[in-house]
Amino acid sequence: MDILPEFAVQLVSWVSSGAMIFGGIVPYIPQYLDIQRKKSTEGFSTHVCLVLLIANILRILFWFGHPFEWPLLMQSILLVGAMLLLLRVCTLYPADHDLATQPRHFVDFEWSHFWRWSHYRDYLQFLASFTVTMIMLTALLMPITTYIEFLGFCALITEAMLGAPQFYHNFVKKSTAGMSIKMVCCWLSGDIFKTVYFLVKNTPPQFYICGSIQVMIDISILSQVFIYTSSQMLPKMP
Template sequence: MGLISFITGYIAPMFIIISPITSYADQTYSIHRSKSSAGFSLDIPLIMLVASFLRIFYYPGAQFDTSLLIQSFIMITMQTMLLKVALDHRPSPSSKGGDAALPFAGHREGDFGVSRPYNFWQWRSPKPYWQFLLYLFIALIACELILSPAPWFYSIYSDAIGYIGLGVEATLPIPQIIANHKSRSCKGFRFSVMASWIAGDIMKMFWFFTATSAIPWAFKLCGMFQMCCDLFLGVQFWMYGDGDGNKKNDGYRTPLGEKDARLS
């Protein structure tokens, strides 16, 4: 029982806190070293930055474990660095592999049946990316200041942004699942990355359900969904391997490429 308490009290929280660094530092350095972000989806920083902002503003109403709050600040730092490096070294659309730097590369209108309004998060200029993040931050501060004096309404608002933020984060594996299914191949998706995701999910679930500190059900539900997605990725890896997949999809690229994406 002492070992479980030690893992729950010290090892698991520390693992949660440093996970943004262990997951994304290598990807950031790899892009910087190669001077190219081809094969990396810019949707990864989008998902993680939005989720982390919402989680931080969820904290005043939920008062969850501070390890998760610290992780959110570290995640924002890492994802900001990753986005900056990816934008600085983004290949032009006409270059080989250039399309792979676009979010959800390979998924055009007709695959999902919808296109992004105003080319959201597919802009060629870096400025709109930072403007969007700034406007999101300002909007969250404004909502916090306006709604906090009304406890009943603020409680509903806090729960809403908590579930939205964690739900957004839980969608992170979905583009990779879709890409593997369409190409019938996991080429470009490293086994070590998948293994680290699943190991992280196991540690996270263990901590969520054994921690003595308060862990809201929003974290548990979204964590369980995320773990199911990661396990399904494992099934896809077993089914498809690194084969060439369907010949008709030879030009199709996985949206996540060879990245170490994920946290929490």
């Protein structure tokens, strides 16, 4: 009689783990399709890709010093791959304000051109340089617990700021046009789910604290949709 409840618990655990692994990439599918359809990244901040790539590279390195739930590790690996694909399509169809008369390259080391380079390979060069540097630093400082915990905090606080570039982008434009609202709704539902998951699985406190910050930022971005849409409709009123 106890077999069925035990199987049900195991099934729920498998489903929640699967949702955690693959749920991270789901929000970016609508945005990817929107960019493909419009042939432009107008309205989408490519700094979202930067934040997620840095956060997940750091999180993967954190796992070697402080192993956590394996679904979270798999999620990070998949997210790195997904962000590389999204970044690829962003470089194929840049927004009008990102078009440059002169090519911009990573090896120029111009801060004003950071993450606004002309070719996909420049982004890969930066990411490779960052990853190799962090691998060497982590290998050197692995025995130091304080460093490992700080690395985990940096990874998660960076991810917690995921929506910040999009929020700022919307704020500057005073518009959310071009941004996938489906993407942000997926962010919100996913961040609520994973914050609860972190609490239930008793993960290190960095995880659920940063998850809570992400939920608040998601809600702020969705509030921008209402505020800016309402303000754009006001002149049309009699």
